[in-house]
Amino acid sequence: MKETEEHYNASDIQVLEGLEAVRKRPGMYIGTTDVKGLHHLVWEIVDNSIDEALAGYCDNIEIIINKDNSITVKDNGRGIPVDIHKKTGISTVETVYTVLHAGGKFGGGGYKVSGGLHGVGASVVNALSSWVTVTVYKNGKIHETKFEKGGKTVQKLTIIGNCEQERTGTTVTFKPDIDIFDTDIYDYETLKVRTRELAFLNKGLRLTLRDDRDDEDTTGETFHYEGGISEYIKYLNKNKTPIHDEIIHLEGENDGIIFEVAMQYNSGYTDNIYSFVNNINTHDGGTHEEGVRRALTRIINNYAKKNNILKEKDSSLTGDDVKEGLTMIVSCKHPNPQFEGQTKGRLGNSEVRKIADNVFAEGFERFLMENPDAAKIIVEKTMTAARARAAAKKARELTRRKGGLELTNQWGKLADCSSKNPEESEIFIVEGDSAGGQAKQSRNAKTQAILPLRGKILNVEKARLDRILGNEEIRSMITAFGTGIGEEFNIEKLRYHKIIIMTDADVDGSHIRTLLLTLFYRFFKPIIEKGHVYVSQPPLYKVTHGKTFKFVLTDEELEEYLSTLPESTRSKCIINRNKGLGEMDKEELCYTTMNIEHRTLRKITIDDAIEADKIFEILMGEEVEPRRNFIEEYAPYAKNLDI
Ligand code: 1YM
Numbered sequence: 001m002k003e004t005e006e007h008y009n010a011s012d013i014q015v016l017e018g019l020e021a022v023r024k025r026p027g028m029y030i031g032t033t034d035v036k037g038l039h040h041l042v043w044e045i046v047d048n049s050i051d052e053a054l055a056g057y058c059d060n061i062e063i064i065i066n067k068d069n070s071i072t073v074k075d076n077g078r079g080i081p082v083d084i085h086k087k088t089g090i091s092t093v094e095t096v097y098t099v100l101h102a103g104g105k106f107g108g109g110g111y112k113v114s115g116g117l118h119g120v121g122a123s124v125v126n127a128l129s130s131w132v133t134v135t136v137y138k139n140g141k142i143h144e145t146k147f148e149k150g151g152k153t154v155q156k157l158t159i160i161g162n163c164e165q166e167r168t169g170t171t172v173t174f175k176p177d178i179d180i181f182d183t184d185i186y187d188y189e190t191l192k193v194r195t196r197e198l199a200f201l202n203k204g205l206r207l208t209l210r211d212d213r214d215d216e217d218t219t220g221e222t223f224h225y226e227g228g229i230s231e232y233i234k235y236l237n238k239n240k241t242p243i244h245d246e247i248i249h250l251e252g253e254n255d256g257i258i259f260e261v262a263m264q265y266n267s268g269y270t271d272n273i274y275s276f277v278n279n280i281n282t283h284d285g286g287t288h289e290e291g292v293r294r295a296l297t298r299i300i301n302n303y304a305k306k307n308n309i310l311k312e313k314d315s316s317l318t319g320d321d322v323k324e325g326l327t328m329i330v331s332c333k334h335p336n337p338q339f340e341g342q343t344k345g346r347l348g349n350s351e352v353r354k355i356a357d358n359v360f361a362e363g364f365e366r367f368l369m370e371n372p373d374a375a376k377i378i379v380e381k382t383m384t385a386a387r388a389r390a391a392a393k394k395a396r397e398l399t400r401r402k403g404g405l406e407l408t409n410q411w412g413k414l415a416d417c418s419s420k421n422p423e424e425s426e427i428f429i430v431e432g433d434s435a436g437g438q439a440k441q442s443r444n445a446k447t448q449a450i451l452p453l454r455g456k457i458l459n460v461e462k463a464r465l466d467r468i469l470g471n472e473e474i475r476s477m478i479t480a481f482g483t484g485i486g487e488e489f490n491i492e493k494l495r496y497h498k499i500i501i502m503t504d505a506d507v508d509g510s511h512i513r514t515l516l517l518t519l520f521y522r523f524f525k526p527i528i529e530k531g532h533v534y535v536s537q538p539p540l541y542k543v544t545h546g547k548t549f550k551f552v553l554t555d556e557e558l559e560e561y562l563s564t565l566p567e568s569t570r571s572k573c574i575i576n577r578n579k580g581l582g583e584m585d586k587e588e589l590c591y592t593t594m595n596i597e598h599r600t601l602r603k604i605t606i607d608d609a610i611e612a613d614k615i616f617e618i619l620m621g622e623e624v625e626p627r628r629n630f631i632e633e634y635a636p637y638a639k640n641l642d643i
Contacts, residue, residue, distance in 0.1 A: 018100035019151040022127035026180055029124045038181045039190055041125045045073045045172050048122060050198065050279065052077030053205050054333070058169075062208045063195060064220075065186050069213070070175035079138035079168045082157060091157035093134055094145055097126045098153065122172075126151040128180050135171040137163050150177065193611055196223045200235070201279050201331055203228025229262040229329040236327050236610070239617045239626040240266035243325070243381060244374035250363030254355045256335050261292055261360055263328040265378055268621070269385075269464050270522055271323040272613055275330040277337050277347050286340070286347030288332040291356025297322050299361055303368050304379050317382050320487065324385035330356070392465040392486060414480050415440045417449040417496075426498035427451055427480060428536070428594070431512050435581035439502065442590035449496065451480050456512060460519045461620035474519065483524065491526045499527065500601065502536040502593065504580040517604065518620050521612065528606055537600040538581055538593045545573045551592045553600060 022029050030037045030044075042063065052058040058077035066072060081092040088095045100123050126132050127150050136143040142163050146155035178184045188211050195209045203225055210220025225231040230249045242264050249262045275282045275289045282289070297319050304310035304317065332352060340348040368375040419425050427449040430436045436452025443450055458471040465486050468474055478485050482495040501516050503509035513535060520528055527533055539551035541558050545565075552558045562570055581589060593599050606612055618626045 019098065019123065019127035022100065022124050023150050023180065026128055030128070033180055034182050035185075035187070035190075038176055038183060039186065039194075041128065041174065041176055042071050042073070042186075042191060043194065044121055044125050045071075045174070046198070048080075049073060049075035049077060049170070050202060050205075052170075053202060059204065060206045060208075062210065062220075063191065064209075065188065065191070065211045065213055066173070067213055067216070068175065069184050069186055070173055071186065072171065072173040074169065074171045076169040079136040079143075079170050080134070082136055082138055082143050091145065093136055093143070093157055094153060097122050097132065097134060097145070097147060098151055099123055123151065125174055128177055129174040130177040130179075132172065132174040137167045137169045137171075140165040140167075192221065197232075197610075198279060199223030199225055200229055200232035200329075201276060229260060229331055232329050233262045233264050233327055236272060236329075236614070237264055237266055239614065239621060239623050240268055240327070241622065242266050243377050244371075246367075246371060246374055248364065248367050250360055250367075252355070252359030252363075254359075255351070257352060257355055258333040259288065259352070259355055259359050260331045261328065261356075261363075263326060265381055266325045266327060268325045268461075268617075271326045271328075272610075273323065273326065273328045273330070274610060275332075275347075277332045277334055277339075279331075281345075282339075282347050283343065283345035284341050287349055287351075287353040288330050288347050288356045291353040292328075292330050292360045293319055293323070294353075295357045295361040295364065299364050299368070300379060300382055303365070303375060304383070307379075309376075309379050309383065315386075317386050318389070321382045321385040321389060325381060332356070388464045388466055389487075392469060395466050395469045396486075396488070413452060413476060415443070415445075415450040416480075417443075418446050422495050422497050425449065425496040426500055427496040428500045428502045429453060429477065429516065430581070431503040431509060432580075432582065435502070435504075438582060438584070438586055438589050439594065441586045442594050444594075448594065449480070451476060453512070457515050457519065459515060459620055460522050461616060462622065465523075468519075468523070477519075481524070481527075483527070485523055489524070489526075491530065494527060494532065497532055498534055498601075499532050500534045500536050502538070502581065505538055505540050505578060506580070509580075514619060518616050520604075521606075521616060525606075528604055531603060531605065533604040534601040535604060536593050537602055538578060538584075538589075540578055542576045542578065542588075543573050544576070545569060551588075 026033050026037065030040045046061065046063065049058060049061045052075060053061070055077075058075045060076045062072070062074040064072040064074075080096055083092060084090065085092045085095045088099065090098075126147050129147070129151075130149060132147040132151075134145050136157075140162055141159045142161040143157050144155065144160045145153065145157040148154045176184050188209075192209055195207050199205060199207045200223075206222060206224040208220050208222045210218055212218070227234075227249075230247045233247050243266060244264065247262055247264045249260075251258075251260045253259070273289070275285055277286070277288065297317065300322050301310065301316050310317070332347070334347075334349065334352065336349075338348040340346045368378075417425050417427075424447050426447060428439055428443070428451065430439050430450060430452045433452050433454065436450060439450045439452075453473050455473065457473045458468060460468055460474075469485070480495070481499070482493045483489055483491060484493065499520075501513055503512045517533075520533055537553055539553050540555070541552050543550050543552060543558070543561065550561060552561055558575070562573070565573070578584065581593070584592070591598055615630075618630045621627075
């Protein structure tokens with residue numbers, strides 16, 4: 001112990017204080033310490049490998065979940081430098097892993113573009129791990145260093161063997177510290193979605209993901225796309241019907257900023273535009289996306305006018321018209337990105353707008369000229385969208401004149417709450433009149449509004465806004481929410497901060513729930529993004545024995561509860577499966593499902609909008625085949641299938 005202490009100098013102490021700060025406030029460095037933060041650690045390490053790939057030195061990355069839920073990341077880059085670092089007096093590898101924010105500063109100006117939301121690196125992962133091993137293959141030698149308990153060096157960089165002279169690369173294994181994180185169990189699917197995305201965004205790079213927890217003999221899954229974001233479009237449009245064969249792929253570079261777009265129109269009505277900066281999804285868009293949208297609208301209008309498809313008297317196509325049925329990926333690699341907004345989901349660099357506009361305009365104009373058939377189909381699609389938009393506007397005006405989109409006294413179905421404060425107001429969307437009636441009697445009339453739905457709502461995945469506005473159930477929801485829809489949508493006007501879907505615990509109930517979620521996802525996305533949508537969890541069973549009873553939510557809970565009872569009593573229990581909300585009496589409904597103290601609500605989030613879109617398309621879209629495959633794949637997991 002004494003000996004080690006003697007080796008400490010002033011900078012060592014600073015180092016330890018730095019990592020200690022990370023352990024004290026992990027949220028500041030990785031956002032959260034829940035399962036999300038746990039997965040974030042993987043990407044912090046992988047980012048270093050991706051940087052190496054972007055610099056042109058690495059084309060293979062492996063990610064392995066080990067038996068003990070530690071993670072190994074391997075790459076075939078140059079290997080982190082092993083020489084003694086001038087400033088710290090210790091090896092550069094050790095410096096990178098122990099000095100906060102050391103990552104980019106020591107590399108001598110390489111092309112660094114990746115980096116997670118919080119721009120932190122290897123030292124943060126080290127600080128939040130119970131142990132880390134780093135192995136570097138370089139100069140025919142295998143170098144290794146080890147850290148324990150939040151980044152304390154337990155083995156300085158040591159040569160532990162020889163390797164072939166040509167072999168280079170870095171291998172890092174880390175075990176997240178369970179004292180820091182809520183959980184230490186990695187989810188394969190979560191890692192897979194992001195690994196695949198990284199492969200799409202970095203063409204030519206080979207990424208392999210392997211799970212050794214159940215079986216060490218697996219080869220894992222490899223993601224490798226020579227076509228990059230073009231193949232991403234093909235993947236996103238897999239269950240849609242493209243209206244032209246070619247995927248448009250445009251690329252350009254200016255002042256070290258690399259800009260790329262891929263796109264294809266499909267027969268649907270919604271758009272799927274995703275943008276990235278340095279491999280990070282910019283949820284709220286920004287200058288790269290704005291440049292492209294502006295150019296897209298301009299070029300299509302120019303083309304349509306020049307070819308006399310759009311006449312003088314016609315009004316111009318709008319940004320909304322030209323994005324109907326468009327699947328598009330915008331990807332920008334920027335050496336110095338400025339992220340803006342509350343969640344840092346928007347690119348702010350103003351110079352990018354012009355670069356994006358120029359690259360896109362030039363390439364897209366050429367595409368339209370060289371592919372007249374595709375051009376004609378695309379322009380016709382946007383013209384149809386414009387006509388539908390005009391029709392929807394008329395439909396909206398018509399309903400408004402009839403008093404349909406304003407809350408009036410004639411409003412029969414909605415039992416509104418008396419509070420006018422959206423923050424404390426909730427609206428229950430209830431399946432059927434009888435459950436609606438029950439709910440009206442069970443509610444707290446000050447803060448809880450009830451909107452019963454009579455029939456099934458329209459499947460919006462297959463309809464445009466004008467038809468959607470023709471559906472009475474949907475109109476009543478829009479009116480109650482107060483936000484408007486389409487171009488008029490305004491979340492500030494939302495009248496309830498909790499929109500609670502309350503359906504029966506059976507197949508019909510889940511169908512209605514899916515239809516409602518599709519409607520919200522496609523037309524009211526911000527209310528989901530802002531966390532206003534919930535699903536109520538009515539109890540599945542009522543267990544009565546003697547004079548006492550208990551409600552339980554799930555099959556697991558039922559088993560757990562029964563196992564707590566003495567065997568002799570267990571057989572005397574009466575277990576009632578709740579078929580519908582209407583079957584509960586008003587006290588039961590109030591107590592189990594509506595009362596703030598006792599109910600269970602599940603908040604709907606969009607963790608991964610891209611995957612969510614695919615699932616909605618599969619479940620609700622035109623194509624039957626993918627839906628059948630999905631059901632076949634997942635049916636074995638579905639419990640309580642009540643047919
Ligand atoms: C499994 C994790 O960290 N790979 C990796 C990291 C680096 C390099 C290569 C690298 C970078 C540079 C020069 C440079 C890093 N080096 C540094 C630093 N994989 C993983 N592969 N030589 C090698 O940027 O110039 C930080 S990361 F700072 F030491 F150069």
